[in-house]
Amino acid sequence: MCLFPLKGAENVNPDTRLVLTFNEVPVVGDSGMIRVFDAVSGEQVDSLDMSVPAGPTERRTYGPECDYTKVPYDYSRTVMPTNRNTRPGTPSGTAEPTPPDYQLNIIGGFTDAFHFYPIIVKDSTATIYLHNNVLDYHHSYYVTIDESVLNLPDGSFRGISKTDGWTFTTKDAAPSHIDTLVVDASGKGDFNTVQGAFDFIPDFSDKPVVIVVKPGDYEELVYVRNKSNVKVKGSGMECTKVHYANNEVFNPHPLTVKTNEWPGTFPSRRAAFALDNCRDIVMEDITIATDLKGQAEGLLINGERIALYRVHIIGSGDALQANGTIYMESCELDGDGDTILGRGSLFAYKSNLRNNGGPFTWVRNTKGNHGNVFVECTLSTGNGKLADFGRTKSNGGTTYPDAEVVLIDCQTRNILPEGWSAIGERTARMYEYNTCDMETGKPVDTSKRHPYSRRLDAQKDAELIADYRNPAFVLKGWMPSADLMQ
Structure with a gap:
């Protein structure tokens, strides 16, 4: 041994x-x-x-009293709670205490704790x-x-x-340097885990920090709260992988509080890797994945000005949850139906999205905010099943009248002729321009597209097409950069 x-x-x-x-x-x-x-x-x-x-294996039953919090969730803190100074399961927001029926671990200062x-x-x-x-x-x-x-x-x-x-x-002391932190599972770096490096960084620090994650397999549940000006730099999508077996069943939302739908709701615990209430974060050259099926994001983002470069996200159900302002470039995304869920503004450029059939998006952006925009991306299935660009069906009485999904110069394979499986309101902006077939490179037949969707015209809509090619137009004036100081 x-x-x-x-x-x-x-x-x-x-x-x-x-x-x-x-x-x-x-x-x-x-x-x-x-x-x-x-x-x-x-x-x-x-x-x-x-x-x-470790955690539950059967889905919980929720009663009619389960609802969204009536007041925004409070992320403020003067110190980060840990397992040393706080009982795991201590409730935050309007949630009830997490019962001690399963293993509990406070991660990233989230006192309600995670099953692990x-x-x-x-x-x-x-x-x-x-x-x-x-x-x-x-x-x-x-x-x-x-x-x-x-x-x-x-x-x-x-x-x-x-x-x-x-x-x-x-070690005798924590790292004296703060500008660059090295994560190495072998113990040769400043930290063995990605979570350890993030926990070391002060909340909302103005000083840029680079977390270098060495090649390796990092099987850990990562939850990052209240961090800013951080770059996570892996060693390549094939070399650095952060993953964990997590989903909505294993780490469900509280019995009395729903998550996800509106800004300020209770945080979700079902992702393998979550950036929650963060801003100005860059991630590059890394794979992030969940090891379970179901509602199981590989990456969940709730934050502003989050940039992803060469990140491979693997999830199930909602593979990526995107809330805030998010930029993706040269990324890979693998998931099941509802591949991207969220109420945020997402600009994806030259990225490849794959699922096993079903919607690529379920967008919930509100009035005055853009939704999901894909420029020079591919959307496809590899199993022959037909997928669609997205849906905004009725959900608890909400039909998302301001939802937006836009495809500019994208290539597709195995997409429903209708393009969108369900659009709840005519006011939704479901646009596409110059969609071509991945195999032939020729324009696809759009004659059977959903009647609420719209094909943009190269001449009549030239200004709008140009706008949608501009990340700043979609992301509230933010022009993304791989540099932390912008």
Whole structure:
């Protein structure tokens, strides 16, 4: 059995995982405790009870009292709550307390907490996920694990006791530099996790920070709140992947409070990676994915001036949720129906969108705000099923009269002849110009398009077409840039 951190290891990052590698594939048990103690004081600093399930597996039933919050959700804070100073499940906004029926972890200061997997097994490796932010700098710790926590086919795992000496010491201090932070799962950077790096950055900092994420597989649930002027720089879509098995069932919204529909509603917890109440964020050269089906965004954005370059987003149902002002360039997006959900203004340029049939968008922008605009993009399915550009069907009595989806110089494959499967109101702006077939490059037949949609004319609508090719026109005057200082 190999351990990480190694016995007696020094200069360990406080956001480290605990990793056990065996010669056989271990099976996670449903009883026993994992404990971490301060090696000097003997105080227990964290524990994981394996008799507590990770999270629900069946969808919740919501009653008529479940509604949107009547007052905007309050994101303000003077300090970031953590698992060390706040009970996980402590309610925020108008939500009820999150019941302790499942594992709970405060991530990114969200006190209502997330359900999470305390152990994830891949091949012969078992990775233990401690509660976030429970370890500190300049401390020594030892780990104990009950025998029933993990089971090997040959029965050779007998647990780990204090006398086995799995001890390690964290780094003396947090990084003294703030302009560039390095994330490396091997422990050779400033942080082992993407979440650890974001937690280190002060809320709404005016100083630009670059988070360099080294090549690797980062299986972690990331929730980022109240951050600004940050660039996340991966090592390429094929080299750096951040992912987690999360969806609406595993991390549902509260029984009494709905999410998503209007600005100011309760935050959603179902995405693998969420940027919530953030602004001026750049992400590039990275893959972000969910590992579950259902309502499961790979990336959920609630913020202003968020720019994505060469980002591969993989999700299910609503693969990307886009709220605010968002720019995508040279990105890849894979999802199921309702591939993009949101009330924001999204400008996608030279990006490739794929789904398994169904709507590519369910846009909910309000009056005075643009919706989803695609310029020189591809929209296609790879399984032969027919998709459509979007829908704005009636939803709880709302038909989204100001919804907008615009395609300029795009190429398509396997799209319904109607283009849009449902448009709730004639006032919706469902436009396209110069849509061509991906295989032949020739203009597609638009004679059967939805009667509420409109094909733009090269001469009569020349000014409007030019406007829609301009990101600033769509994004409230913002001209995106990969540089943090604009």
